Amino acid sequence: xxxxxxxxxxxxxxxxxxxxxxxxxxxxxxxxxxxxxxxxxxxxxxxxxxxxxxxxxxxxxxxxxxxxxxxxxxxxxxxxxxxxxxxxxxxx
Numbered sequence: 001x002x003x004x005x006x007x008x009x010x011x012x013x014x015x016x017x018x019x020x021x022x023x024x025x026x027x028x029x030x031x032x033x034x035x036x037x038x039x040x041x042x043x044x045x046x047x048x049x050x051x052x053x054x055x056x057x058x059x060x061x062x063x064x065x066x067x068x069x070x071x072x073x074x075x076x077x078x079x080x081x082x083x084x085x086x087x088x089x090x091x092x
Contacts, residue, residue, distance in 0.1 A: 002053075005055045006054060007057035008059070015060050015066075018070075019074050021074050021075055042079075046076075059071075060072065
């Protein structure tokens with residue numbers, strides 16, 4: 001079994017409040033990087049890891065208006081990842 005951890009700076013900014021991946025030419029929170037560039041690069045990394053489970057540090061926010069699990073599952077579906085179900089352990 002392959003288990004990985006990954007700290008993804010500003011990943012929360014790649015999704016809207018409905019968990020939709022903002023894979024467009026708008027600026028991400030990374031300096032001089034578009035959301036499309038960041039999400040596509042993350043997709044390459046996750047596909048290369050080919051992990052059974054991934055703990056994401058700085059994952060999308062969880063709250064009354066945001067669903068982190070939905071956002072992560074949307075990301076996994078977009079890139080066809082094997083690790084495609086999400087559990088979020090810190091609830092408000």
